[in-house]
Amino acid sequence: MKLSKRALDIQASPIRKLMPHAVKAKADGVKIYHLNIGQPDIPTPPEMIEVYHQFDHKVLAYGPSQGLEVYQKSLVKYYAKQGIELEVDDIIVTIAGSEAVTFAMMVAANEGDEIIVPEPFYTNYNGFATMASITIKPITTYAENGFALPSDEEFEKLIGPKSRAIMLCNPGNPTGSVYSREDLERVAALCKKHNLFLISDEVYREFVYDGLKHTSVLEIPGLEEHAIMVDSVSKRYSACGARIGCIVSRNKELMAATLKFAQARLCPPTVDQLAANACVYLPDEFFEELIEEYQSRRDLVYEELMDIEGVVCKKPEGAFYVIANLPIEDAEDFVIWMLDHYRLDNETVMAAPCEGFYATPGLGRNELRLAYILNKDDLKKAMHIFREGLKEYKKIKG
Amino acid sequence: MKLSKRALDIQASPIRKLMPHAVKAKADGVKIYHLNIGQPDIPTPPEMIEVYHQFDHKVLAYGPSQGLEVYQKSLVKYYAKQGIELEVDDIIVTIAGSEAVTFAMMVAANEGDEIIVPEPFYTNYNGFATMASITIKPITTYAENGFALPSDEEFEKLIGPKSRAIMLCNPGNPTGSVYSREDLERVAALCKKHNLFLISDEVYREFVYDGLKHTSVLEIPGLEEHAIMVDSVSKRYSACGARIGCIVSRNKELMAATLKFAQARLCPPTVDQLAANACVYLPDEFFEELIEEYQSRRDLVYEELMDIEGVVCKKPEGAFYVIANLPIEDAEDFVIWMLDHYRLDNETVMAAPCEGFYATPGLGRNELRLAYILNKDDLKKAMHIFREGLKEYKKIKG
Numbered sequence: 001m002k003l004s005k006r007a008l009d010i011q012a013s014p015i016r017k018l019m020p021h022a023v024k025a026k027a028d029g030v031k032i033y034h035l036n037i038g039q040p041d042i043p044t045p046p047e048m049i050e051v052y053h054q055f056d057h058k059v060l061a062y063g064p065s066q067g068l069e070v071y072q073k074s075l076v077k078y079y080a081k082q083g084i085e086l087e088v089d090d091i092i093v094t095i096a097g098s099e100a101v102t103f104a105m106m107v108a109a110n111e112g113d114e115i116i117v118p119e120p121f122y123t124n125y126n127g128f129a130t131m132a133s134i135t136i137k138p139i140t141t142y143a144e145n146g147f148a149l150p151s152d153e154e155f156e157k158l159i160g161p162k163s164r165a166i167m168l169c170n171p172g173n174p175t176g177s178v179y180s181r182e183d184l185e186r187v188a189a190l191c192k193k194h195n196l197f198l199i200s201d202e203v204y205r206e207f208v209y210d211g212l213k214h215t216s217v218l219e220i221p222g223l224e225e226h227a228i229m230v231d232s233v234s235k236r237y238s239a240c241g242a243r244i245g246c247i248v249s250r251n252k253e254l255m256a257a258t259l260k261f262a263q264a265r266l267c268p269p270t271v272d273q274l275a276a277n278a279c280v281y282l283p284d285e286f287f288e289e290l291i292e293e294y295q296s297r298r299d300l301v302y303e304e305l306m307d308i309e310g311v312v313c314k315k316p317e318g319a320f321y322v323i324a325n326l327p328i329e330d331a332e333d334f335v336i337w338m339l340d341h342y343r344l345d346n347e348t349v350m351a352a353p354c355e356g357f358y359a360t361p362g363l364g365r366n367e368l369r370l371a372y373i374l375n376k377d378d379l380k381k382a383m384h385i386f387r388e389g390l391k392e393y394k395k396i397k398g
Numbered sequence: 399m400k401l402s403k404r405a406l407d408i409q410a411s412p413i414r415k416l417m418p419h420a421v422k423a424k425a426d427g428v429k430i431y432h433l434n435i436g437q438p439d440i441p442t443p444p445e446m447i448e449v450y451h452q453f454d455h456k457v458l459a460y461g462p463s464q465g466l467e468v469y470q471k472s473l474v475k476y477y478a479k480q481g482i483e484l485e486v487d488d489i490i491v492t493i494a495g496s497e498a499v500t501f502a503m504m505v506a507a508n509e510g511d512e513i514i515v516p517e518p519f520y521t522n523y524n525g526f527a528t529m530a531s532i533t534i535k536p537i538t539t540y541a542e543n544g545f546a547l548p549s550d551e552e553f554e555k556l557i558g559p560k561s562r563a564i565m566l567c568n569p570g571n572p573t574g575s576v577y578s579r580e581d582l583e584r585v586a587a588l589c590k591k592h593n594l595f596l597i598s599d600e601v602y603r604e605f606v607y608d609g610l611k612h613t614s615v616l617e618i619p620g621l622e623e624h625a626i627m628v629d630s631v632s633k634r635y636s637a638c639g640a641r642i643g644c645i646v647s648r649n650k651e652l653m654a655a656t657l658k659f660a661q662a663r664l665c666p667p668t669v670d671q672l673a674a675n676a677c678v679y680l681p682d683e684f685f686e687e688l689i690e691e692y693q694s695r696r697d698l699v700y701e702e703l704m705d706i707e708g709v710v711c712k713k714p715e716g717a718f719y720v721i722a723n724l725p726i727e728d729a730e731d732f733v734i735w736m737l738d739h740y741r742l743d744n745e746t747v748m749a750a751p752c753e754g755f756y757a758t759p760g761l762g763r764n765e766l767r768l769a770y771i772l773n774k775d776d777l778k779k780a781m782h783i784f785r786e787g788l789k790e791y792k793k794i795k796g
Contacts, residue, residue, distance in 0.1 A: 001595065001623045004562070007505040007655035013463075016661060037460075044458040052450040052669055060442040060639040062435075065411075095493055095641070098663040107405040111509050111531050127662025133509050133531050164402070197399065225399045241458040241668030243493070257405035263414060264525025265496040269667045270639030271450055 010130040014123055014356025018332075021339035022350055030343055033382035035370040036335075036352040038173065038320070042238040042290065045282055051275040063270045065262040067093025067246070071273045074280040075246060082205070084218045086248065092258055093246050095268050097203045097232030100247040101125065103261050104228045105132035107254055108197040109164035115199070116158050117167045118150065120174055120323070120357035120364055122201070125167070137163070138359035143325050143367065146314040147175035149183045155190055165197035165228075166190070171204040171214065174323055174357050174369040176298075176316020178208050181215040188220045188227075198223065203232040203245070204319040206287050209295040212317055224250040235320075236287075237279045242272040294320055297372040297379055304383035305370075308390060323354060324368050327394065331355070331368045334393055342389040349386045408528040412521055412754025416730075419737035420748055428741055431780035433768040434733075434750040436571065436718070440636040440688065443680055449673040461668045463660040465491025465644070469671045472678040473644060480603070482616045488648050490656055493666050495601045495630030495643040499523065502626045502645060503530035505655050506595040507562035513597070514556050515565045516548065518572055518721070518755035518762055520599070523565070535561070536757035541723050541765065544712035545573035547581045553588055563595035563626075564588070569602040569612065572721055572755050572767040574696075574714020576606050579613040586618045586625075596621065601630040601643070602717040604685050607693040610715055622648040633718075634685075635677045640670040692718055695770040695777055702781035703768075706788060721752060722766050725792065729753070729766045732791050740787040747784045 015036055022032055066072065072088045079086050094100040109115055111133040117125060119138035129136045137158050141147040155166070166187060170179045179187075191198045200217035208214045217227045232245035249255055301322055302315050310327025328334055332353035342348050354367035370386075372379060413434055420430055464470065470486045477484050492498040507513055509531035515523060517536035527534045535556050539545040553564070564585060568577045577585075589596045598615035606612045615625045630643035647653055696713075699720055703709050708725025726732055730751035740746050752765035768784075770777060 001593065001649060001652070003505055003652060003655050004508045004511070006508060007652070007658075010655070010658045010662070012658050013661040039457075039460055041457065043456045048458070049453065049455075052453045055447065055450045057447075057639075058441045059437075059439065060446070060637045062437055062638040095667075096664065102663075106529060107401055110402045110404060113402070124662045124664070127659065131504060131529075131659065131662065195399065239458045240460040241455075241665070243665070243667040251399060254399070254401060254405075257401050257408070260405075260408045260410050261525065261529065263411040264408070264522045264529065265500075266494065266522070267639070267641070269493075269641040269670050272667050272670065 006130050006133070011123070011126040015352050018335060018339065018350070021336050025339050025348060029346065031347040032339070033347065033349045033374060033378060033385065035372070035374070035382060036350045038235065038371050038373065039240055040235060040238045040320070040373045041375060042293070044238045045279060045286065047278045047282060048237060048239060048275045051278045052271060055271050055274065060270060063267040063273065065267055066259055067091070067268060068270070068273045068277070071277040074277050078280045082216065084216055089255060090250050091246050091248050092255065092262050093244065093268050093273060094262070095245070096234060096243040097201065097230050097245040098124065098128065100230035100232070100245045101201065102128045102131055103247050103258050104199045104230055105129065105134050106261060107257050108199065108228065109134045112162065113164045114160070114162045115165045115167050116155065116163060118147070119359050120354055122169055122173045123356045126359070136359055140360055140363065141175070143312065143314060143323055147172060147177040149179055149187065152186065152190060159194050159196070163194065163196060165199050167199040167201070169201040171207055171318025173204065173319050174321045174354065176319050176321050176323070178212055178214065178318040184215055184217060184220050188223045191226045192222070196226065197228055198226050199228045199230065201230050203230070203235055205231070206236055206291060207294060207320055208318040209291070209298060210317065214318070218248065218250070228254065233276045233279060239276065239279070242276055244268060244272050244276040294372065297376060298322070300376055300379055301370060301372045301383060304387065308387050320372050322370050322372070324370060326366050326368060326390065328366055328397065331366055334390070335368070337393055338389050342392060344385045344388055347381070347385055349382045349389065404528050404531070409521070409524040413750050416733060416737065416748070419734050423737050423746060427744065429745040430737070431745065431747045431772060431776060431783065433770070433772070433780060434748045436633065436769050436771065437638055438633060438636040438718070438771045439773060440691070442636045443677060443684065445676045445680060446635060446637060446673045449676045450669060453669050453672065458668060461665040461671065463665050464657055465489070465666060466668070466671045466675070469675040472675050476678045480614065482614055484646065487653060488646055490645050490653065490660050491666050491671060492643045492645055492660070494632060494641040495599065495628050496522065496526065498628035498630070498643045498645040499599065500526045500529055501656050501659050502597045502628055503527065503532055504659060505652055506597065506626065507532045510560065511562045512558070512560045513563045513565050514553065514561060517757050518752055520567055520571045521754045524757070534757055538758060538761065539573070541710065541712060541721055545570060545575040547577055547585065550584065550588060557592050557594070561592065561594060563597050565597040565599070567599040569605055569716025571602065571717050572719045572752065574717050574719050574721070576610055576612065576716040582613055582615060582618055586621045589624045590620070594624065595626055596624050597626045597628065599628050601628070601633055603629070604634055604689060605692060605718055606716040607689070607696060608715065612716070616646065616648070626652065631674045631677060637674065637677070640674055642666060642670050642674040692770065695774060696720070698774055698777055699768060699770045699781060702785070706785050718770050720768050720770065722768060724764050724766060724788065726764055726795065729764055732788070733766070735791055736787050740790060742783045742786055745779070745783055747780045747787065
C-alpha cells in the first residue's frame with residue numbers, strides 16, 4: 001500500500017535518529033549527560049501537582065473547545081501582569097504549543113502558501129508545516145552576530161505572492177537570542193506593508209537574562225490584526241507532560257476561525273488545564289529563583305565553551321539553549337562518536353547537532369545546540385567531558 | 399487581514415450554533431435534558447481518578463511520542479482480550495480519537511485526495527478533513543434499513559483515481575448501527591481490489607447490544623496492510639476529558655510514518671495516559687454493568703420513540719445514539735423551538751439535528767439524533783417532554 005507523499009516526506013526527528021546510540025551506551029552502563037533536549041530538570045511546582053491530587057469530578061467530562069473558562073480568565077490575569085491587556089475571547093487554550101503553531105499556520109495560510117521563518121529554527125516547525133501543507137521559507141541568521149534579525153531587504157527578497165506570514169521564536173530555540181522592541185517594530189512594519197501575519201512563538205517568554213525585558217508581539221501598537229502569539233506552560237513551569245498551551249490574537253475574525261478548528265478536536269485535557277491554572281497564582285519568587293538559576297547555568301556553560309580552543313559562540317540572552325560553532329567538520333559525527341566511543345570515568349555527553357535546525361541544506365553542519373537543563377554540578381561535569389571529548393576527537397579525526 | 403480559505407470554509411459545529419438558545423433557556427431558569435451530546439453521565443472509574451491522586455513524579459516530563467511504554471503494553475493486553483493480537487509497535491497513543499483520525503487521514507491521503515465515508519457520519523470528520531486538506535466523498539445510508547452498508551456497486555460508483563481510503567465508524571455515531579463480520583469482509587475485499595486503506599473508528603467497540611459481538615477491522619485476515627483502526631478511552635470509561643486515544647495498524651511502514659507525525663507534536667499528556675492505563679485493569683463486571691445499563695436505556699428511548707405517531711426509526715444495535723425520522727419538515731427548527739418556547743413544568747429537551755451529519759446537501763433535514771446518556775428516570779422524563787413538545791409543534795407549525 002502506497003502511503004501519502006507527505007507521510008514519506010515529513011521530517012524524522014533529527015535528534016531521535018541518534019537515540020539508538022544513546023540506548024546502546026546506556027545498555028553498556030555508561031552515564032549520559034543529556035544536553036540534547038529541552039526537558040527541564042526543575043521540579044514541577046507542588047501547587048500544580050496538588051491539583052491532580054485534589055481532582056474530584058465524578059465524571060471526567062469534555063471541557064469547552066476554547067478551554068475552561070476559569071483558565072482563560074486566569075490567563076488574562078497572567079498576561080496583564082506581563083503588560084498585555086487581553087479579553088477572554090482573545091485566548092484559545094490549545095494542546096500544548098504544538099497545536100497552537102499548527103492552528104496558526106492553518107488559519108493564516110492555505111495549502112502551498114509560504115511562511116518565512118528565520119533559521120536555525122525549532123525543528124518541529126517542519127513537521128507542523130507538513131501537517132498544514134505549507135512551505136517554510138527560511139531566512140538565514142548567523143551565530144557570529146548572535147542570530148540577529150535579518151534586514152528588511154533580506155526579508156523582502158523572500159516575500160512573494162504566496163507569502164502569508166513571518167514566524168518568529170522569541171526568545172529563540174535553538175538560538176537563545178531575544179528580539180528587542182525595535183526588532184519587533186521593524187518586522188511588524190514589514191508585515192503591515194506586505195499584508196502578512198506575524199506569528200510569534202513565545203514559550204520561553206520568562207527566560208531572559210541580564211535584566212533584559214521580553215517584548216511580546218502583542219505589545220506592538222497597530223499590529224492587532226496581524227499578531228498571533230503561541231504559548232505553552234511546558235518550559236515555564238517544567239510541565240512538558242501536561243500538554244497545555246494557547247493561541248492568542250486580538251484579530252476577532254481569526255479567533256472565530258481558530259475556534260472552529262478547536263471545535264473539531266473537541267477540547268484540551270481537563271485536569272491538565274486545571275493544573276496549569278494553579279501555576280498562574282504562583283508567587284513572584286517562583287520566576288525570580290527560576291531565572292536566577294538558569295542565568296547562572298547559562299554563565300557556566302558559556303564560560304566553559306569560551307574556554308575551549310576553536311569554539312565560537314555568542315552569549316545567549318534568553319531561552320535555555322546555546323549554539324556552539326565547533327572547530328570540526330561534522331558535529332553529528334562528533335555526537336555519535338561521543339556516544340559510541342568516548343567515556344570519562346564511564347560518563348559521556350549528548351548534544352543536538354544543528355543541521356536539523358536549518359532548512360537550507362548544508363548549513364549548521366559544524367554547530368551543536370546545548371540545552372542547559374541540568375543542575376550546575378552536573379553541567380560542570382558534562383562540560384568537562386565535552387571539552388576532553390572534543391580534544392580527543394580532533395586528535396583522531398582532525 | 400485575509401484568513402486562509404480553509405479557515406473560512408471549515409465547518410462550524412452544527413450543534414454549537416444552537417447553544418445560544420440553550421444558554422438563554424437556562425438563564426430563564428429552565429431545566430434542559432441534554433440528549434444532544436455524547437457526554438456520558440456514567441461516573442469515571444474511581445480506579446482512574448485514583449491515578450491522578452497518586453501522581454508523584456517530581457517533574458511532569460515529556461513522554462515518548464508513541465506513548466508511555468507501560469500504556470502501550472497494557473493496550474496490547476486490552477486488545478488481546480478482544481481477540482486482537484498486536485505488537486507494541488502496532489500502537490501509537492494519540493491525543494484522543496480526534497488526533498488518531500487526523501493522523502490516519504494524513505498518512506493515507508495527500509492534499510486533494512478523497513476518502514469515502516458512509517453518511518450520516520460523525521460531523522467532526524469534516525473538520526479533520528479540512529485540517530488534512532482531503533475531500534470526504536459521502537455514500538448515503540438510510541434509516542429505513544438501519545443504515546446498512548451500501549452495496550459494492552454503490553461504493554464503486556465513488557471510487558476513482560483520487561480515492562485513498564474508505565472510513566467507517568463501527569459501532570456508528572450517529573447511526574447506532576453495527577457492521578457484521580460479513581459487512582467488513584465485503585468492504586475489505588473492495589479495499590484490496592482498489593488499493594484503498596480501510597480506516598475504522600471503533601471508539602464505541604464495547605457498546606453493542608442484544609448479545610451482538612463487535613468485529614474489528616483488525617480481525618479481518620489478509621487486511622494487515624490496509625487496516626487502520628482509531629480508538630479512544632473517552633466513551634468506554636466516561637473519560638472524555640482525558641484526551642487519550644490511539645491509532646493501530648499492522649502496516650509497519652504506515653506506523654513508522656505516523657510516528658513522524660507524532661514526533662512533531664512531541665507526546666500525549668502524561669498523567670492522563672497513566673490514568674487511562676489503570677482502566678485496562680478494571681474487572682470484567684465494569685463493562686457488563688455498563689452495557690446492561692446502556693441497553694436498557696436504548697430500549698427505553700426506542701420504545702418511547704415507537705410510541706410517538708409518525709416517528710420512524712430502527713432499533714440501534716450499538717453506540718449510544720438513535721436517529722429518529724420525525725413527521726415534520728425541519729428538525730433544527732423544532733430543536734430551536736423546544737429551547738425557545740416549549741416548557742413542561744419548566745423543563746425542556748435538546749437533541750441534535752441530523753443535517754450536519756450528512757455531507758450531501760438537503761439530507762437529514764427531518765431527522766434528529768438522540769444520545770441516551772442520561773439515567774433512566776431522566777430519560778423517561780425527557781422522552782415525555784419530547785413527545786408532548788412534538789405534538790404541540792405539529793399543531794402550531796403543521
